[in-house]
Amino acid sequence: MDAVSQSGRLVYAALKDMTEGGNADLAKSFQNLASELESAGFDVLIEYHIGDGKTYRTFFVRSGNGTSEIRTESVPEAQLRVFMAEETWHEIASGAVSPADAFCDGKMRVIGDTDLGVRMLKHLAGTPGRIGIC
Amino acid sequence: MATGTVKFIKIHKPPAGGQDLCFFGLVPTGGNQAEQLILWSSGPPITAAEWIVNNAILLILRDAFANQTSITVTTNANSAIVTGVQLGQP
Numbered sequence: 001m002d003a004v005s006q007s008g009r010l011v012y013a014a015l016k017d018m019t020e021g022g023n024a025d026l027a028k029s030f031q032n033l034a035s036e037l038e039s040a041g042f043d044v045l046i047e048y049h050i051g052d053g054k055t056y057r058t059f060f061v062r063s064g065n066g067t068s069e070i071r072t073e074s075v076p077e078a079q080l081r082v083f084m085a086e087e088t089w090h091e092i093a094s095g096a097v098s099p100a101d102a103f104c105d106g107k108m109r110v111i112g113d114t115d116l117g118v119r120m121l122k123h124l125a126g127t128p129g130r131i132g133i134c
Numbered sequence: 135m136a137t138g139t140v141k142f143i144k145i146h147k148p149p150a151g152g153q154d155l156c157f158f159g160l161v162p163t164g165g166n167q168a169e170q171l172i173l174w175s176s177g178p179p180i181t182a183a184e185w186i187v188n189n190a191i192l193l194i195l196r197d198a199f200a201n202q203t204s205i206t207v208t209t210n211a212n213s214a215i216v217t218g219v220q221l222g223q224p
Contacts, residue, residue, distance in 0.1 A: 010153050053211020081167070084212050104155065104175045106213035112167040133146075133155070 012098035012133075016126035019094045026050060026086065029093045030059045030070045033124075037061070038068035040123040044116060047078040050086050080112040095126045100133050136169065137206045138162040140199040143192070156188070157214075158195055160207055171207060172215045194221045 018024065018032040030048065037044060043064035049056040060071040060078065084092075088107045091097040099121060102108045110117065118132045125131065141159035148154070155175035159168030173195070174180075174188050198205045198221055208218040 010148075051212075088212070103170075103214055104153070104172065106172070106210065106215035109169065109209070109212060109214050111169040114170055133153070133157075 011129040012100035013121060013125035013129035013131055014095045014098040014127045015092060015121070015124050017093070017095045019090065022090075022094060024093075026057070026089070027059070027070065027072075029089070030061055033093070034061045034063055034068035034070050036124055037063035037120065038066065040120075042120065042123070044080075044120065045075060045078045046116075047074060047081045048089070049081065049083045050089050051083075052085060056083065078112065080110070080114070080116050082111075082117075083109040098127075098129065100130070104133065135206060135208045136160060136162050137204055138165065138169075139202055139204060140195055141168045143195055143199060156192065160205070163204060170214060171209065175215075191216070191219045194219050197221065 016036065018029045018036070020028070020032070024032060044062070046061045048059045048061065050059065051057060058072055058074050060073055060075050062069050062071070084102065084107060088097070088102055092099055092102055099108070099117070103110060121131050138160045141161050143156070143158040145156045146153065153176045156173040157175075158171055158173065160171055161168045173191055180188075194205065197203070203221065206220040207216055208220075209216055
């Protein structure tokens, strides 16, 4: 049976630390994410839009064929697009908050292949807990 | 604010403990990827009036899904939690 927190919510898995203990800047944390995806053999195209709802910085993360990269541009063929505030990304990338909790708490928007997000999180999880929302 | 068609509606009620939630997919007009939007998720207990509103929105979503008519959904910035749904023009 899944673990449940004191608030009655399921305990969701959080990411491994992508921030190098809080020392990595935004671009470096996405580069670390891309490297983790490459190591796990993922073939993915994901866009992260980090901003306040009006203006965003875009980080396109690609992993495949044994290579990975990030670009600061939007790519039409992205499989998954994620929108959130910079503070939320830092919480997720440091492993302090699970992506599922951020989504359910209204701190993130997700467009596209969420099954891909679940498969990624299985490999990137740094804490025990449920992976998918349901 | 986003306008599009409803791709799916999912209501999750675990048998014991766990998270009670309702979410749906909205494919934006002119797009082909669905955005995941939350109608409700478990948190502090809500009032009967709020449950009635949730069910009213659910009826709009069901009608839009069945007829593949466009709806307009409003959320706060960077949030998937729906604050309003519109079927048709005012």
